[in-house]
Amino acid sequence: MATDDLRRSFLRPRASGLAHNRDFRLLWIGESVSKFGTAIATLVMPLVAVGILNSSTFVVTVLSAALWMPWFVIGLPAGAWVDRLPKRPLMITCGWVSAGLLATVPIAAWLGVLTSVHLVVVAILTGTVNVLFSAAYQSYLPMVVERQHSAEANAKLQGSESVAQLAGPSVGGLLAQVVGAVLGVLADALSYVVSAVCLMRMRTVEPEIKPPAGRTSLRGEIAVGLRFVGRDPYMRALTIYGGAANLFAGAFEAIVVVYLVRDVGVSAGAVGVLIAVTGVGGIVGALITTRLARWLGSARAILVCELAGMPFALLIPLTDAGFGLTFFVVGGLIVNAAIVVSSVLGASFRQTYCPPSLLGRVTAATRVVSYGALPFGALIAGALGTWLGLTTTMWITCGALALCGLILFASPVRGAKEFPVAPAGEPDESRQETILSPRRPT
Template sequence: MSTAVVVPVGEGARRDFRLLWIGQTSSKLGSTITSVALPLVAVSTLDASAFLVAMLPAATWLPWLILGLPAGVWVDRLPRRTVMIVADLIALAVVLSVPIAAWLGVLHIGHLLAAALLTGAASVFFQTAYQTYPPVLLPTAALPAANAKLQGSESAAQVVGPGIGGLVAQLFGAVTGLLGDALSFLISAICLLRIETREKVTRSAETNTLREVGEGLRFVFSDPYLRVLTAFGAASNIGLIGYQAVLVVFLTRVVGVSPGAVGGLIAAMGLGGVAGAALATPIGRRFGTARGMIMCELGAAPFGLLIALGGPGPRLGFVVVGGFVLVAGVVAGNVIKASFRQSYPPPHLLGRVTASKQLVNFGTIPLGALLAGGLASTIGVRQTMWLMLACVVLAALILLAEPIRGRRDLPTSVA
């Protein structure tokens, strides 16, 4: 029988990790408020079409296609904490510009798209640095528990945030909800500034950015584990972001619920993330990290189809149950994959490997959002939900490929 391993961690490291945890939880809370508030601004304030609403997440993720690979190189060259602080401050200014424009009476859908694009660009650098930062603060053996905490609080934020966003939109207008996101970026930056651990930046002898980018790409696509996980992430994100891009439109215009109810429903679905984060480490310990990841992702994906069955009255239960189980499986799989991704590549390649993997994974997100928006405008919103959620189910089958299928645990380092 497997037992938990207690990893000794110094008080300074615990304090610094708590600051990272608090700051990131605050930032995620603000972002989840915006995930409801921004499309509600487009729908209720600007009367945007389903396609334009779907363009917002597409614009948010488009910078990964342009900046993803160079960001990996720069993160490997620069202190990660500094990169995250600068990204937070840029995002703060951009998000704050939206309510200011609304109060001045000059807000336009173009402004929302530009804000989504610029905050997305800041997120490229923040996320690349953030996902490689926990190994700076903690030993490798402590990473699974740390990632479970980070994913758990992120999921909790996804429960609370949409409810707050919907309630604020109902009482004070959707634009006001964006102030919470601006404040969250400020809190995150302050927490990062208080971290005392100073990382050692390994200066590569190579100074050719294109050559360094190529080194990260070659590592990802030549490694059988990273290759399978990258393909799965890219295919899965088309469906996940596709259905999320039209979810607010589906709930408000097809199901017919109020803005406050939209936030409540998305919050109920997000509770699955809290459960998934709590169960990920025990599942990985009991069944193995490779088998546990397959169980979570492949077992939960079919439940997502229930969301498309949603309707007024009791049929709202399909939305909640389907979303809860789907989110639980995705988050549990993400916890397992995060620990693998942080410990497996050589440390000097970590930023580039992370960026290369995310380029492919996140690069399909604009495609999923635009595809969903186009389909919603032509064949209908509910039909689009069916197609996008079916894509999530088919993508999970990729995890059955070798070498992951034949292992109990994912390796912790390159052989």
Template sequence: MNAETVAPRKRAPAPRRTPVGGLLRTRTFGLFWVGESTSGFGSAITTVALPLVAVSTLHADTSMVALLTAANWVPFLVIGLPAGAWVDRWPSRRVLLAADLVSAVVLAGVPIAAWTGVLTMGMLLAAALLAGIAKVFFDLAYNAFLPHLLAPGDLLEGNSKLQTSASAAELAGPGLGGLLAHAAGAVCGILIDALTFLVSAACVAGLRAGPEARRDRVGNLSVFRQIAEGFGFIRRESFLVAMTVMAAIGNFAMTGLIALRVVYLVRTEGASPGTVGLVIGASSLGGILGAVLASRIVRRFGNARAYLVSNLAIAPFILLLPAAGSGWRLSLFAAGSLVVLTGSTVSNIITATFRGSYVPVQLLGRVIASSRFLVFGTAPLGAATAGALATTFGIRTAMWALAVLFAFTRTLPLATSIRPLRDFPTYRA
């Protein structure tokens, strides 16, 4: 079935205007938000604390620290697809609870091993890998569970509030992790992350089951057949094809830019480490700004038009990154990053909301897994390509090439059936 030709599908319902606090005033979503936001801050702390444990406690070299970071991405590529099929078979709420508890146990083992003097780099890599596997299942179940938790008209507000707290965690968490490491040791940050997963598990356990109990099952289909159905749904739906292609190529370019930005600012522009942190931290505010603005923009322009405009608007601003220089011109890098992250956050929220209301619930886990595999799979390729370009042609030239590619991807929706729409269609099965 093709998205442009299915007549019975109706226009997406407009988000409802809610009082101050909105969905956070409801017990079910409020509890879910508290748990997810708490574990999000803990995970952001660990992004700094875990490498610091490797460096300061185990005296690991650069390659081992890089391998530690990669361990969090490997599960998405290795088990992401079958995990999507399994999540569609299992109750999402139980998957969320199990993933939280596994993460808590695995991460709590790191400080215990460090304090007893038995921690090794192999144990740290194993902890990162196991936590990454739990993250895969939580991520898929979380996206599949949200449409059960909220009415279709509330999905946009729910995604916006969750994205706001996630952006706040990404902004404040790494700095908090550094302060904790300085004050009490890096392993204390990991222990705090383990405790936040227990908070998340308690919140998930306190949720009312609701419509989850009536979820359709996938029968006796093999895992491979289920995976094929997830890819097949994306392939048949032109909206999802356009979104996935743009996100995959854009993620390739953006990961490359992120991989080069620190060395670009320090070695090419002569910025101090403190200035680099300030520039990157200021741009991180775009995630919060985009999450706050998403609902207002959709109400005013419609979700399809807002998706199109938010992507087109950021295309020229990405070019400010390689155009930046020393002194006051560093502000160009910060301003460009801020605008790009703002528009990207709006786009991501609209994409998640559309997918949650459009994809049949019995396919949602597999469709999300297929999308994650295609989009996240470009991340290591983008980083490797960025390194090769920088080595061959220089850092600034590599930055320009990646920025131009990213800008080009933002124009791709103009060539699709999204261009004339005000709102995306919805389809609930």
């Protein structure tokens, strides 16, 4: 049965070959360091804008939005380009380019020529490079890791990202205070160097890319990926769910700090502690994913997390000063854990389910929807917060997050215990050789 392979991904984690997979260790180390550097930069880049350049609030907002803007412009063609190109060389190039772009910020600051425009341009260009890297990375991982270990690999990578998101801003704040914010940007640049070097030391040889039969245009190749996502019932449901969930997650993230400070009365320092504590939920989610999927099944685990975990978001608008902060901590911990479990299982499903020749385009299409929803959610939250007030907007946002799981409940996910590893009617053996047995140097 096709689902047996995906189930074995969770049933045999202790027999995993990941501990002895040199290339996965290198990929994991490089990505973990890079994510840690990026988490530092999310704090220090705005500090550079505010503290050194005295930029306006609008400029700081544009700086944040610039990281996601490239998904609207090149997200879909990036997937088609990635499917045409060798993945590892592209990822290495992206790492060096990102390092070079970020290094221009401290150099310009030391020369006294740094401007707000410079920061925004660097954010846009690094965001563009990240689109290409992200699509290539999702397509390359199944070549490095055998399919039965894909869920464990994604859980490890997601766990590292959660740790980075938890510790990175704190380290960034310390760097900014001790040695200056521009050196925090330099730390992010160096993290991309580490990632590129790790990729260069990997030995996995990619399968030969076979050009499609007949001459096809870039638009035609993009359309093939979009049709796959739009027509497949599982991919369609997960993509719609991802867009809806990120729409309201973007709204939540846009107002949570202001809500805690202005409506709840929490100090700025305590806000950082509260958000860091709830981030532990993401680490817990990464640790329990394989066990939860082994117990419930991969598809059912996602559904249970969404229907049982996400309603805890409704505790967050109950937050009050003093003991009332417990509502925020408990709600945030459980919601973050549920989000990470769903993200790991969703990524593992996509990597095993999509034909390798389409994976770049499918990844790009799903992320254009999910990442593209984030800035719209922020704009909606800003408008509602101004019109209705922060607490009311928080109730709307958290209520919507709690209901997003109904999208999956109304889809074929509801009737499945395990996700399939191939679309109905497609022979699985043809892709097994590609994913399970990537060519390696002799």
